[in-house]
Amino acid sequence: MAKLLFINPVVREEDVPRHVPYGIALLAAIAIDKGHLVQVYDANAWRLGEETLREVLKADAWQVIALGGITTAYGSIKETVRIARQECPDAVIMLGGGVLTSLPHEIMNWLPEVDVGCVGEGFITFPEMLAMVDAESRDWHRIAGTISRNAQGKPVLSPQRTLLEDLDTLPYPAWDLFPREEVYFKNSQMLYSPEGMLAQRRLDINVSYGCSMICRYCYHLGIAGDMRYETSESGEVSVSFDRPGAYTRTIRYHSPEYIVRMVRHMRDKYAIDYVLFLDENLMTMDQHSKRLWMKDICRLWHESGLAPIPSYDAAGIMNGWEGVHWSGTSHATLCTKEILKTMRAAGCSHLVYGYESFAPHVLKTVGKGSTPATNERSFFWTLEAGIRPVPNVIIGFPDEDFQSIRDNMAAFDRLGIQVRPHFATAYPGSEWFTLHRDSLEAQYGGNLESYILDLGDATKITGIICKKFNAVELIGLRELMCEGNYRLLDVFESAWKRVHQERPLV
Amino acid sequence: MTSVLKGNFQAAKSVEAKDKPEADDLDSRFEREAMKKLGGSIAYVAKKKIKWAEDENP
Structure with a gap:
């Protein structure tokens, strides 16, 4: 089974880390359920800098290094994959989350260290990507919901992944793999209400997942049924989100x-x-x-x-x-x-x-x-x-x-x-x-x-x-x-x- | 010391949480505290942000 390192990139450096990354915690739980060997380095929680990151990358023979996050984590992700490729030249570097989904072709071009991206929801796609590593194959285009490079090095989308219908089939997030006592519980306070202020x-x-509204400034990045794959006249496939007259939504809840x-x-x-x-x-x-x-x-x-x-x-x-x-x-x-x-x-x-x-x-x-x-x-x-x-x-x-x-x-x-x-x-x-x-x-x-x-x-x-x-x-x-x-x-x-x-x- | 790696198996090497180098020097501490209260009469110069090229012909 794949030996996998998740890295949670640094985000909102002006504030203390307050939120266990829910998506990574869920994907870690899914990977563990599938029998993979999983470690998490929560760089956002620890904020220990490059030296520790390099130590983490050298701590084992990682087959897969997986990162994800929202768009505002892009700077940290860019730096992390650069260092990851230096330290782990043979590892498969996977990227997912909103940062990739919103601009998959651009991000793959900007981050040549990334081998494969998970576009949109990863609940089904990500374990299939790990299974492909186990099979010692790299035919990413065979897995729906990915973006990888063709023989000419050009980023290419595989077919669109459908959303998971029954959310209750998901395991609980792997909160055990994050520094709760060391970091997160110390930052429990939320200064929005007296109860939030007293939270320990x-x-x-x-x-x-989803929202019935079409706020022009909002983004859902494929998990709300808002993403469509469109083929241009030249046959190139790209992702498309809300635009005037074209709104799609899927509402799902536990x-x-x-x-x-x-x-x-x-x-x-x-x-x-x-x-x-x-x-x-x-x-x-x-x-x-x-x-x-x-x-x-x-x-x-x-x-x-x-x-x-x-x-x-x-x-x-x-x-x-x-x-x-x-x-x-x-x-x-x-x-x-x-x-x-x-x-x-x-x-x-x-x-x-x-x-x-x-x-x-x-x-x-x-x-x-x-x-x-x-x-x-x-x-x-x-x-x-x-x-x-x-x-x-x-x-x-x-x-x-x-x-x-x-x-x-x-x-x-x-x-x-x-x-x-x-x-x-x-x-x-x-x-x-x-x-x-x-x-x-x-x-x-x-x-x-x-x-x-x-x-x-x-x-x-x-x-x-x-x-x-x-x-x-x-x-x-x-x-x-x-x-x-x-x-x-x-x-x-x-x-x-x-x-x-x-x-x-x- | 606390391990920064948490998983469902023992990694070949452990990595302990250490103080981040240079994180606690006086300037860094000052900048961090000033940033929390920025505004009003509090302002500061973040030295790392300064870009200055000396004019060769002043």
Whole structure:
């Protein structure tokens, strides 16, 4: 059986490592179930630098080195595969995850050290790739869902892999293979709610795939049924994601029984006190199940003894709990008052809302299916239920203007929220990336890889897609929004209009 | 010491977690702490980011 080393690349270096990589943990569990010899080096958790990475690569005769991650891990992946090829010239280097799936041909060209890529979901493809290593074959093109090089060295996609239908056939992620006690539990805290702040032993789960929405900035990278293979007139096959008039979706989720059994297992084995649902949008699943899914999860949470019971200090202030608090993502239009109350009773402490904007004319262009009114309604419903809403906002949408900035500032005042908006960022795989790719490349001197290397979590500005404002203006406008500084906004708007009367925007 | 490799078998060599070289020098510590509180009156120069070419004909 294959001797396999997983490497979790470094990501978000500005923060401590907070999340066991769920996809790698699942694939490690699948590989172990198939009888392979598996080791994990979680470089993101340890952050020990190149010397330790080289030691790890020399620690055994690895047949396979497997990496994966999201697009923002690209810089670390690029460096890691370079070193891996130096230290392990005979190993098969495999790459998967969103970083590859969004731009498979480009990534294979940029990373000549990678032998084969797993495009889209790896649950079936990855073990087939390992079986091929066992068979001492390298006919990757025979495995659906891969990208490899042909005799001329050109990256070529094999046929598209279909998605796994029954998610409950998956094993639990191999959390044992990650430094929980050494790193992750120490970083359990989530400063989004009092319960999140007090969390001591948090792990994350991802129990659904897909989203019914078509947000123009969002990307699902093949696991939501959003990816299509298209053949050009010259016969070349490429991947395609959302674009105007072409949206496809597949909604999948674990059964409530599987989910709660898994969390009970996590509680029993790792003594967790908090679970973060990494899911894109819990409310999509709830609506898709005709409002049964979330309700059943909550019911089983109680029945399995997971619903938290708080403890208090002498002053009557909560200082802990028995059970498992949890949090996740919601949607302004898809949530209901009833389900929010049910979720709170089962221990839900915070819900992230991608409100994005409180300007009607901007929201109309986003594809989110929400309005300023549903944003505000969900905000107050969530508060009334006893759950903390986390109101994410974005600045720099294509149609951002002075009115939308004022609309947002007014909403911040009305709702009493402190928010530091993210910058609208066109990540590969999103509709806006498809539409604005040429412009983004131009902003980076025609070098797309430079743009990919620059991408972070949208807290800093990278490539811009805003029609009215440039990067410098957006940075300044964000500061004014944060400060609620209407006076300077007025001053700047007057100056801006004077300039653009003389030199109109194209 | 703690092994940085975790798996379902014993690797031929063990690799222990050691302090990252140069991670705890004074400048690195300062930059890390400053970054956490960047904004307001706190600013700093990240020396590694500086690109400067001396003008041969000043």
